[in-house]
C-alpha cells in the first residue's frame with residue numbers, strides 16, 4: 001500500500017446514489033482501492049452552488065454519511081485527524097481517510113462554522129468550487145475577475161492557525177496568487193494538470209506552477225480526460241503532464257489527485273488503474289526515488305507541514 005490520492009468525489013456520489021462503500025459501480029470503492037494499494041485517500045464533500053442553507057444541510061448530512069461509513073468499515077478504513085494518526089498506523093493495511101470540503105459556500109460569512117466542521121472531522125478545504133462565493137472567485141468566473149475577498153482573507157487567517165490543509169484546485173487565477181501572498185503554509189492543488197499541455201482553466205499555467213514550487217506546495221495529477229488532453233486523453237498523455245511538471249518545477253511538487261467519481265471519463269478507468277502506476281512511471285524513466293515521491297512521499301511531507 002503506497003498510493004496517496006488527494007481527491008475523489010466518492011462520498012458525495014454514494015451519498016446521492018446509495019450504493020455500497022465496499023463495492024459499487026462507480027470509480028472508487030474500498031475493495032478495489034485496497035487491491036490497487038491505496039494508502040491514504042482524500043474524500044471530498046460537495047454541494048452544488050445555490051442556497052447557503054441548503055449547502056450547509058447537504059454538507060452536514062454528507063459528513064454524517066462519511067463518519068457512519070468509517071464506523072461501518074473500520075476493518076478497512078481509519079480517519080486521519082493529524083499527522084500522528086498516519087505515523088501511528090505505519091504497519092496497517094487500512095486506508096487512511098481525510099475529509100475535504102470542495103468549496104466553502106456552506107461557510108459563507110459565518111467563519112465560526114469552520115470550527116464546527118473541524119470538530120466533525122474536516123481537515124482539508126478549498127475556498128471555492130468553480131463559481132464565486134463570499135470568500136473568493138472560482139475558475140469559471142471572468143479570468144480578469146476577483147481574487148480573495150476580505151472574508152476569504154479572514155478565513156485564511158483562521159485556518160493558518162489550524163491543522164487544516166488548503167486546496168487551490170478550483171480557485172480563480174487571481175485568487176490563487178492572493179492566497180499565496182496571505183497564507184504561510186504549503187498549499188495543495190489537489191486535482192489539476194499543466195495548462196501548457198491541455199488548455200483548460202482548471203489546469204495551472206507555468207507561472208502558477210512556479211509560484212506553487214516557491215510556496216513548497218504540491219499538485220495532484222488528475223485522471224479526468226478533459227484536463228489531460230483536448231485530443232485523445234491516453235495514459236501516455238497523463239504521464240506527459242507528470243514529465244512536464246517535473247521538468248518545470250521538479251518531481252518533489254508532484255502527487256496524485258485522481259478525481260475518481262468526479263467526472264465520467266477518466267484516463268485510468270477507475271481506482272484499479274492505480275495498480276499500474278508504478279510500472280507506468282518506471283517505463284517513463286522515473287527513478288525508484290522519484291516514483292515513491294510522486295506516489296506518496298511528496299504528499300506525506302506536505303501533510304506533515306500542515307497536519
Ligand SMILES: [Zn+2]
Nearest residue numbers: 102170191262
Ligand atoms: Zn473538483
